[in-house]
Amino acid sequence: MVVGNIILRLRGSLEFKCQLDSTDVPHVQKVISRTFEALGSQVKAESLVLSLSSSPVFLWPNKGGHATAGEISPNRPCKDLQQLIQTDDQESSRKKSAKKDKNNPTAGIINLTLMTEVTEPGVLSAPTLLRGSKKHHLLQTTLPMDCVVSVLSSESISVVCGTLVGALCSQLGDMEKVALRHMKGTALLIPQPFHFLLPAPVGLVTVVYPAGVPDSQLETQRKELHSLFELPDDRPYLRRANALHFPDEPYKDGYLRNPHVHLNHPALENGKPYLVQGVYSYHHYMQDRVDDNGWGCAYRSLQTICSWFQQQGYVERAVPSHKEIQQALVEVGDKQGSFLGSRQWIGSIEVAAVLDQLLGVTSKIMFVSQGNAECFRELANHFLSEGTPIMIGGGVLAHTILGVAWSETTGQIRYLILDPHYTGAEDLQVITDKGWCGWKGPEFWDQNAYYNLCLPQRPKTI
């Protein structure tokens, strides 16, 4: 993210309504285009109003950025808008949340809502009622506008307003293309915008996808975009699951995401960490009303890994339940039917089998007798190239490894461990304070035990 920039997000609905006098394709396309054109004019009209969320400020972008609140004049820098936003939690007692903001580049985003002024000054015109008697198809929907712009914080409000209106117009253009491309007869798929944070120098982009068409059928579109943005062609960046998660939108499923980012780095001299890439959810004992205390640790580690593949866009299926995991193992012949509904443990071999069966993901199995430099090098390379969470099973326990760190000067090694044996609630403070997610030293390894590691590999796909 560019330092000194502010992100503004404008959302709202525009009503899309058109009359189709006939259903032959050229006519339909002409009418749809004309309707989008009209919406473009609507967006450039003086009646467009932007409401600054959580504040009493309203802006008229097509009237030079005129605003309601007296202290905001169009020449003021747009960063002044932030001061007018009333936040709910002024006192942030958790010191951890400050760290969270540092890591998340979209913290401090300005949200705006799209609105229309219906008051019309000027000449009075008595209402008239027009009755049309032509047969037609009426197409109606609301377009979910969602624009994000990144501007210099010193940029004036009037210029920023112009940028936002421009973003709306170009999004309408994108929506028109998507609508026409995927239209069948009179069925118009609703175009939906998604935001992606692509690696530098590209940054924030918005892509419009048609609703209801699964990612698997949009590969051509993604290929075009990958080459346009010069993205590598072997890993997903633009699947819907890759969409940027904004800090002010809580995850609805209740699982914690990436608890490890809230930890301090391991206390190592010249320690360089090699960490998991992307986003995973923390799965552990007792979640989803399943009492797997004492036997489900490998299942939970497997769920964490599945959540990673889902959130990086490799799969669309939801994280499997214990039942589904057991079912998969019976299907591949690894287990007998009596396995279903049991509390039998599984190991890294079974984890790899399920990843293959349910997600189409292959894994490398590594055999380790205890943590040492050899093992460390393999793990570090894994996090560099694949970046997936690792399931480790051995002795009587299973865990997830999220990273390793090594000190050049002392030769000490540390392991970032996510422990599935936690039985409490999704309390980030407890989980990080008590080390359920934390850096461990060599004491983590049992000298007398043998360990099998499952290292999931990224499929080569976009």
Next chain:
Amino acid sequence: MGRGYIVEDVVEKYLSNLSVPGASCVTGLLIGQSSSQRDFVVLAVRTPQKDTEGQGSPSVSRGAGNSLERLDVEWVTEHARQVSRMLPGGMSVIGVFLVTPPELSKEAQNTLRRLIFAVDKHISKGRLWSLTEEDVTEKVTLHICSKTRKVVCRTYDVRDPKSSAKPADWKYQSGVCTSWPLLTCSVGLNLVFPVLEMHVLPQDMEKCMKEGLQTWAKQIEDGLCLINGDAMPGEVELLGGQVKRSKFQSRSIHFYVVYITSGHLSPQAEPQSERRLTASVKVCSGSLTLKGMVQCRAYLHSNKPRAKHATEVIKRDVINTVSSRVEMFLEDLLMEGEDKGTVFVLYFSLGVR
């Protein structure tokens, strides 16, 4: 503790000047504004007489006998509805009055009760906005004895069909509404109502329009009013900071209202399960387009009104104005009859309130 009605002097004059020959009864409407603290009556108007073309005179009884029983309640309520349509925002029919000779004074209360419930029911029909918890549902009934000019004032809660009469104060004052703030705004309309294929009869068209208007009314209700260009929080006093004006000053304070809507129903109104993937398609045999602009006015009492009252009163006037225009159009449409194949028909509204 009963309600207190502050009544304009002119109302007293009007009521005392009413000509009530002999043993006849006169009904009429009381117009004003109710607030949680106080109620104001600014106008009284008697029910006009029906044409005496063999239909009899419902409000003026010629002979002896109980004219109260022959009272044409429907006529009174229809008059109330028409008057209601013509009132600016903030003003409504908040009660009825009845003048009777002394011998009918006893039954007068029953009649008044019947009248007020019927009037309220008829006026509320087809209303596109909903009452809130803060709305006052007590309406006033006034009985005047034609001989002694004695006045009996009672209120009924029209929300409760079993409610009993409660005593209320009736006080005359001059210049009650001279300094009432006025809110104005002009709202643009561009609404298209589809007429579905199977709906060709004028009655069906009425249904289509009413449904479409309901959606539009919800948008207006959810919309935001900027008073003099300012988004005032609801609890702020509208007249706060203004120099206290004497009641005898003739100029009232004028607020211009800017109306902003989000152009769609609030997200909470759309249940998740109904999120569509495609645009909805309706096969239509025609359409009705409502275009133009309506001027809306609303008055607010001057007894410490808050911004939220102002917003409410102008919103309701916007909805009522458009709603009654459309009603008038539909009445024309019904008279016109079934569509005889004309492609476009234009209806003009000549009345400007």
